[in-house]
Amino acid sequence: MNSSYRVxxxxxxxxVYILRKHLGMHALNVCILGPxxxxxxxxxxxxxxxxxxxxxxxxxxxxxxxxxxxxLEMSFRPALAFILDLRGDRFVEYQTVLVRPYLVxxxxxxxxxxxxxxxxxxxxxxxxxxxxxEFDTSATSWPLVILMLFFSSLMIAAYHILAACLITTDDGTxxxxxxxxxxxxxxxxxxxxxxxxxxxxxxxGYLDLLNPMLYITEGLRRALFGSPNFFAVTPCVxxxxxxxxxxxxxxxxxxxxxxxHV
Amino acid sequence: xxTNHARTFCALVRRDLYVLRGAFVKSFLDGILILLTQVxxxxxxxxxxxxxxxxxxxxxxxxxxMMLIHQNFSxxxxxxxxxxxxxxxxxxxxxxxxxxxxMASYITRWILRMMVTTSxxxxxxxxLLGPAFPLTNIQPGLFVVIYLLSALLFATYFLASSFAYxxxxxxxxxxxxRLDPILTFSAFLFPWYRxxxxxxxxGVISLANPVTYVAEGCRATLIANTNYLNPLLCIAILSxxxxxxxxxxxxxxxxxxxxx
Numbered sequence: 001m002n003s004s005y006r007v008x009x010x011x012x013x014x015x016v017y018i019l020r021k022h023l024g025m026h027a028l029n030v031c032i033l034g035p036x037x038x039x040x041x042x043x044x045x046x047x048x049x050x051x052x053x054x055x056x057x058x059x060x061x062x063x064x065x066x067x068x069x070x071x072l073e074m075s076f077r078p079a080l081a082f083i084l085d086l087r088g089d090r091f092v093e094y095q096t097v098l099v100r101p102y103l104v105x106x107x108x109x110x111x112x113x114x115x116x117x118x119x120x121x122x123x124x125x126x127x128x129x130x131x132x133x134e135f136d137t138s139a140t141s142w143p144l145v146i147l148m149l150f151f152s153s154l155m156i157a158a159y160h161i162l163a164a165c166l167i168t169t170d171d172g173t174x175x176x177x178x179x180x181x182x183x184x185x186x187x188x189x190x191x192x193x194x195x196x197x198x199x200x201x202x203x204x205g206y207l208d209l210l211n212p213m214l215y216i217t218e219g220l221r222r223a224l225f226g227s228p229n230f231f232a233v234t235p236c237v238x239x240x241x242x243x244x245x246x247x248x249x250x251x252x253x254x255x256x257x258x259x260x261h262v
Numbered sequence: 263x264x265t266n267h268a269r270t271f272c273a274l275v276r277r278d279l280y281v282l283r284g285a286f287v288k289s290f291l292d293g294i295l296i297l298l299t300q301v302x303x304x305x306x307x308x309x310x311x312x313x314x315x316x317x318x319x320x321x322x323x324x325x326x327x328m329m330l331i332h333q334n335f336s337x338x339x340x341x342x343x344x345x346x347x348x349x350x351x352x353x354x355x356x357x358x359x360x361x362x363x364x365m366a367s368y369i370t371r372w373i374l375r376m377m378v379t380t381s382x383x384x385x386x387x388x389x390l391l392g393p394a395f396p397l398t399n400i401q402p403g404l405f406v407v408i409y410l411l412s413a414l415l416f417a418t419y420f421l422a423s424s425f426a427y428x429x430x431x432x433x434x435x436x437x438x439x440r441l442d443p444i445l446t447f448s449a450f451l452f453p454w455y456r457x458x459x460x461x462x463x464x465g466v467i468s469l470a471n472p473v474t475y476v477a478e479g480c481r482a483t484l485i486a487n488t489n490y491l492n493p494l495l496c497i498a499i500l501s502x503x504x505x506x507x508x509x510x511x512x513x514x515x516x517x518x519x520x521x522x
Contacts, residue, residue: 034438040464045451048461050308175288178295182299183295186300192308196311201307
């Protein structure tokens with residue numbers, strides 16, 4: 001194996017080793033508490049309060065969108081560590097002495113996406129256990145759900161690492177959430193699926209196709225419920241990979257500027 | 263002696279106002295994107311799904327409460343970062359000001375920042391929601407009292423939390439283990455009477471939660487509807503919660519900073 005890749009694996013091993021200490025805490029927060037509250041608010045209360053005669057599976061359809069919170073929160077933690085490092089100790093500069101900058105970015109994205117993916121996997125199982133028959137899984141393709149979760153984690157990790165490379169000010173993380181994450185989340189299928197957004201405001205529906213979060217919720221809803229109302233999984237995966245490539249490339253360019261790489 | 267404290271307090275607030283003036287456009291921009299998103303969701307998406315028109319305004323007010331919580335969370339992180347690294351607070355402690363006065367200056371700054379971000383959300387939101395949010399029914403006096411008490415409540419509790427917990431614990435656990443349960447069992451997203459209709463026990467639990475009175479108080483004073491909790495009851499509960507919060511803030515601050 002090439003020595004650069006061996007160093008990369010060592011970095012990855014180090015990150016996993018550090019994370020291991022907090023794994024139980026994250027697992028409780030993301031795998032149990034997060035889906036429990038989401039299932040109650042978005043799967044049980046919200047549909048009953050908003051709609052007088054609740055259509056079949058509406059609670060489940062609404063609850064699926066709340067995975068975006070779990071994905072964003074989980075991938076934000078490694079990104080935040082990266083932000084603090086870039087602004088403080090700059091351990092990352094030592095890493096760039098050993099391997100090329102693009103490999104450092106790859107390592108961060110791979111680590112962040114793996115952690116996010118592992119933590120997100122039990123989400124729908126817990127939601128199903130809580131919502132019971134209201135979460136109809138008779139048409140669910142679990143391999144496709146896992147596939148969607150993997151590519152979603154990858155895209156969202158690349159997005160947050162790019163954000164980490166772009167943030168230079170104290171209030172940068174607050175701005176990231178207020179100006180980007182919250183609007184992208186709200187219009188990314190967190191509340192309602194795309195066909196309802198398109199039906200209500202068609203031009204916004206078309207504009208929303210530029211929202212990377214949309215392909216996460218649409219692909220997951222299709223894989224979980226199999227309804228043709230949602231986008232098919234293949235175009236969602238293609239879009240997620242496209243966004244991942246764009247975010248990764250932009251992160252590498254910006255990272256090189258930040259560390260003044262020659 | 264007290265004049266000195268008041269003078270230092272005023273100087274600190276004046277400085278914060280100066281900083282805030284420079285950051286006004288940034289704070290406004292932070293709020294405006296969320297405002298537009300929420301207006302679209304509550305005015306167009308939910309009614310398309312079959313939601314009654316009367317729920318648009320109360321749901322939108324829930325968003326404003328959410329903004330207050332989100333902003334206070336960010337401000338707590340700022341304070342935690344200061345406690346962890348720069349410790350500007352220690353410089354402030356050596357000023358001719360007592361710790362309670364210093365905390366009052368922090369709370370004033372947080373309230374001012376909340377007002378800058380959420381005021382446009384309320385005013386512009388009501389205008390954009392049009393007939394769904396009639397401005398003719400507002401009770402301005404009561405609303406201002408409830409809004410200030412709500413801002414005071416959030417500022418006190420979040421500031422106290424930033425002293426009570428370590429940075430690592432706060433970043434990893436505060437939202438899922440503290441805020442999520444508080445928000446789940448409160449009437450901030452949906453009106454209390456609708457929660458009680460759907461799930462009575464959740465309605466009962468949410469009565470023990472001050473966030474319920476923040477949202478319901480705002481709804482009762484901004485929208486003319488007898489379904490919401492009485493604003494005077496909300497004022498009484500919020501005042502009591504603020505006193506408890508102030509006590510917690512001072513005790514956690516003394517424990518963390520140990521000022522002489």
